Amino acid sequence: MMHKIFITSLLFCSLYIFGQDESTELLLYKNVIEKSDSLFAIGKISEIDFKMVTNLAKKSDMESPSKYFENSLHLFKNSKYNESAFLYYLGKMRTADFNNYGNGHFQLSADENVTLEEGLFMYMALDADNFVKILKMAKDFYHTNDYLYISKNKGYQKVKSPGNYNELITEIEHNKPKAQQEFSTQRDEMKKRVLEYLQYFNSK
Numbered sequence: 001m002m003h004k005i006f007i008t009s010l011l012f013c014s015l016y017i018f019g020q021d022e023s024t025e026l027l028l029y030k031n032v033i034e035k036s037d038s039l040f041a042i043g044k045i046s047e048i049d050f051k052m053v054t055n056l057a058k059k060s061d062m063e064s065p066s067k068y069f070e071n072s073l074h075l076f077k078n079s080k081y082n083e084s085a086f087l088y089y090l091g092k093m094r095t096a097d098f099n100n101y102g103n104g105h106f107q108l109s110a111d112e113n114v115t116l117e118e119g120l121f122m123y124m125a126l127d128a129d130n131f132v133k134i135l136k137m138a139k140d141f142y143h144t145n146d147y148l149y150i151s152k153n154k155g156y157q158k159v160k161s162p163g164n165y166n167e168l169i170t171e172i173e174h175n176k177p178k179a180q181q182e183f184s185t186q187r188d189e190m191k192k193r194v195l196e197y198l199q200y201f202n203s204k
Contacts, residue, residue, distance in 0.1 A: 048082035089138035096162035125183035
């Protein structure tokens, strides 16, 4: 599962950047790399402002799925990566509920999805324990809080395992050394490509 999820992201890394505002995307990715490396080195990779982000999640619960990703992207750009990841994964689960409900369909734009998926992976991949922690926090919030934007409507129900996060958590915890090695290998390759692109654009 990890292979299928994150190899997809890695392929985007080589194809996607040239179609966007290259300098903006590359600098966002460079910032993720530098911040995560620094926080990991001093043992603060797992710090999160849980009160702030859960309050923001509760506000997002009153609106359409796009609000989770809007807030996640804002936090991402402000280097609040664990908080951004919490809202991103929660937003994915709320989107599954919204689309399952059948009164409309929401799909995050490809540009925003790739930016968040790739950028957050480069942060989360450094520490499998932190990755599991954030996934569990988002999953627990999902299960203990209804999606108020649609929950009062007839036919609302939560998807059993949205985003396959239960399976992903189990797979990581079942063999954490292997998962960490796989994450680190993919992150190193992504980091290499980002730095290569930066060097290319800086030399133009």
